[in-house]
Amino acid sequence: MFTGKGAIISPSAILGKNVRIGDRTIIYDNVEIGDNTVICNDCIIGEPLTAYYKDTDNYNNPKTIIGADSLVRSHTIIYAGNTIGDHFQTGHRVTLRENTIIGSHCSLGTLDDIQGNSRFGDYCRLHSNVHIGMHSVLGNFVFVYPYVVFTNDPTPPSDNLMGPSVGDYTQIATGSVLLPGIKIGKHCVIGACSLITKDVDDYMLAMGSPAQPVKNIREIIDRSTGKPHYPWPYYFDRGMPWSGVGYDKWKNETEK
Amino acid sequence: MFTGKGAIISPSAILGKNVRIGDRTIIYDNVEIGDNTVICNDCIIGEPLTAYYKDTDNYNNPKTIIGADSLVRSHTIIYAGNTIGDHFQTGHRVTLRENTIIGSHCSLGTLDDIQGNSRFGDYCRLHSNVHIGMHSVLGNFVFVYPYVVFTNDPTPPSDNLMGPSVGDYTQIATGSVLLPGIKIGKHCVIGACSLITKDVDDYMLAMGSPAQPVKNIREIIDRSTGKPHYPWPYYFDRGMPWSGVGYDKWKNETEK
Amino acid sequence: MFTGKGAIISPSAILGKNVRIGDRTIIYDNVEIGDNTVICNDCIIGEPLTAYYKDTDNYNNPKTIIGADSLVRSHTIIYAGNTIGDHFQTGHRVTLRENTIIGSHCSLGTLDDIQGNSRFGDYCRLHSNVHIGMHSVLGNFVFVYPYVVFTNDPTPPSDNLMGPSVGDYTQIATGSVLLPGIKIGKHCVIGACSLITKDVDDYMLAMGSPAQPVKNIREIIDRSTGKPHYPWPYYFDRGMPWSGVGYDKWKNETEK
Secondary structure: OOOOOOOEEOOOOEEOOOOEEOOOOEEOOOEEEOOOOEEOOOOEEEEOOOHHHHOHHHOOOOOEEEOOOOEEOOOOEEEOOOEEOOOOEEOOOOEEOOOOEEOOOOEEOOOOEEOOOOEEOOOOEEOOOOEEOOOOEEOOOOEEOOOOEEOOOOOOOOOOOOOOEEOOOOEEOOOOEEOOOOEEOOOOEEOOOOEEOOOEOOOEEEEEOOEEEEEEHHHOEEOOOOEEOOOHHHOOOOOOOOOOOOHHHHHHHHHO | OOOOOOOEEOOOOEEOOOOEEOOOOEEOOOEEEOOOOEEOOOOEEEEOOHHHHHOHHHOOOOOEEEOOOOEEOOOOEEEOOOEEOOOOEEOOOOEEOOOOEEOOOOEEOOOOEEOOOOEEOOOOEEOOOOEEOOOOEEOOOOEEOOOOEEOOOOOOOOOOOOOOEEOOOOEEOOOOEEOOOOEEOOOOEEOOOOEEOOOEOOOEEEEEOOEEEEEEHHHOEEOOOOEEOOOHHHOOOOOOOOOOOOHHHHHHHHHO | OOOOOOOEEOOOOEEOOOOEEOOOOEEOOOEEEOOOOEEOOOOEEEEOOOHHHHOHHHOOOOOEEEOOOOEEOOOOEEEOOOEEOOOOEEOOOOEEOOOOEEOOOOEEOOOOEEOOOOEEOOOOEEOOOOEEOOOOEEOOOOEEOOOOEEOOOOOOOOOOOOOOEEOOOOEEOOOOEEOOOOEEOOOOEEOOOOEEOOOEOOOEEEEEOOEEEEEEHHHOEEOOOOEEOOOHHHOOOOOOOOOOOOHHHHHHHHHO
C-alpha cells in the first residue's frame, strides 16, 4: 500500500502535511485534505457530479474538504461538494454523495450509503450498511447500527422530500426505518427493527413496527450488571471527549 | 477518468460510437455497447460465469448487450448473458448476475444486487441496496426503494424457485420483503417495512408485517398538499415519457 | 483476468500449487493460500489491522490462511488473522474482518460483511448481504438468506458484546434480525423478517416480530408437492456431502 502505483491526483488538489494516498486512488479537482490523513487504495475523492458526464469540458468540480487525522478505508467514494471535519474515519466501500456537512470525529461503516444534502454533528458513529436519505439531520453523538434506513419521500415518487432528524446522543438499533420528516429527540433509544412513524420525545425508548414509546431510558436495566445503562455517556466513554474525565465534568466544562 | 489506464477490452467486444471506458475497466468477450454510453472506472462488463473458473480454456462467454446513451458508474459488475436497453443508468458497485433482460430507461442504484434470470420492463427505477432474487418479473415504471428484497424459495433450501412479479407503476417502499411467487398488481403502493405474504390487487395500498390491503391508492392524501397523489403518473413526471405532455395524453397516444 | 497486471504479493506469502491471483489483487504479509485456489481481481487478502495505519513500520501482520480449491470473487477484502477451510467460495465485495475461523465448504455471498471474532462450522452458506456481528457462532450446514443481521450489543453503545449462536442445519430466512446472545437450536427454520428476541428450541419453526415458535418443522408442508420438506437434508443435497448417498446413510457413516 502507498506505493503510489496508479494514483491520480489533480493539480488543483491541496494535500496537507504527511498525507498518504493509496494505490489507484483518484483525487479530483478542488479537493482539500488535512494533515496526517490516510486515504487507502482504490478510493475516489471528489467524485464529479452527473453534469460531468454530460459536458466534461465545461464542468467545474465543487470544493471537497476532508479534515486532518482521518482514515478513509479502501474503495470509498466521496463525491465533490462535501465538507468533513477532522478525525473522520470510514470502513470499506462507503459512498458519500454530494453536499453533506459532517462534523469532527465521525465514522461511517463499511457499505454505508449517505445520499447527500445531509448534516451530521460531531462524534456520530454509523455502523455498517446504514442508508441515510437526502436532507437528514443528525445531532452530536448519534450512533446508528446496521441496516438502518432514513427515508425522505412520504408519497413516492415525488420531489417533496423531507429528511428525518435525530437529537444528540440518540441510539438507533439495527434494522430500524425512519419515515420521512420524523423527529427523534435527544438521548433516545430506538429498538431493533422499529418502524418510526411518529416523533419520539427526548429520553424515550421506542420500539415496534410501528414503534411505540415504551419507557424512559433511565428505566432500562442492563441485564448483565442489573444496573441502568442510560443516559449512556455515564457508562461508555471509548473514543468520547469525556473519556478519563467523566461525562458530567466534561459537560459542565463544555457548557461554560 | 477515461485516461485509458489499465482498461482491458476484449477484441471480440463491439463498442458503439463515442463510447468511453474508464480506467481499469474490463470488457470481456462478446460484449456489445451502444453509442454514447459511458462505462466508468473499475467496472467489469461481461463477467464470466462460474464455468470459466473451472475450465478457462474451453469457456465461451455468452453475449452481453448494453444499450446506447447509458451511464454505468464505477465498480459495477455486469455478468455475461444480460440484455439491457438504451438509457440505462447505474449507481456504484451494482452487481447484475446473468440472463436478465432489462428494458429501456431503467436505473439500478448503488449496491443493488440483481441475482439473474429476471425481467424488467421499461422505466424501472431501483434505489440503493435493493436485492432482486432470481426469476423476478417487474413491469414498466416499477419503482423500488432501499433495502427491499424479492425472495424466491418458499422452502429453503430447495431448487423450486418462484420469483415475485410486480405490475406496471407499482411503488414498493423501503425495507419491504416480497415472499416467493407473490403477485403484486399494477398501480399499487406497498408501505415501508411490509412483508408481502399474499397477492395484492391492482390500485391497492398494502402495508404491515404481514401486509394487509388498506385502501384504494386514490384515497391516499398527500399531507403537504391535502390532495391525492396516486395514481402517481398524474403528479410526477421527472424523467418520464409523459413529461411536458401529461399522462393521459401520452397514454392515449401510446395505446393507439 | 490473471494477467498479473498490478498484483502485489508479499514475499512472506505462501501460495500453493496452481494458485491464480487476479489483477491488482494485494496479498499482504503472512498469508497462506492452498492449492488450486483462485483469487480474482481487485481483492485484498490479509488486510492489515488498524494498528498498521498508526505505526506502519513496527506492525506485524497476523497469519491469514485460506484453504485449497477455493474461489474468492473480485473486490473481496479478507483481513489478516482469519483461518478459512478448503472449498471456500465468495461472491463479490465480501468483507471479512479479523480473527474468524471458518470451516470447509463454506460460501459467503456478494456484499456479506462478517465483523470478525466469529466461528463458522462446515458447509455454511450465506447468501448476499448478510451481516454477522462479532462473536457469532454458526454450526455446520447453517444457511442464512439476504439482509439477515446477527447483532451483539444488548445496550448500545457498550463493550459488553454477546454474539448469537445457531445450531446445525438451521435456516434463517431473508431480513431476520437476531438479538445479542440469542441461541437458536439445530434444524430450526426462521421465517422471513423475524426479530429473534428469545432462544429457539431444536426443530422449531419460529417467525414474527418479535418471533414466536409456530410449530415443529416436520409439520411444514411444501405447497408445490403437498409433502414435508424438513428436516431439509432429506430433500436437498446439491453440494452437500450426502449427495448421491442419502442423508441417513451419510449420517450413520459420519457418526461411526
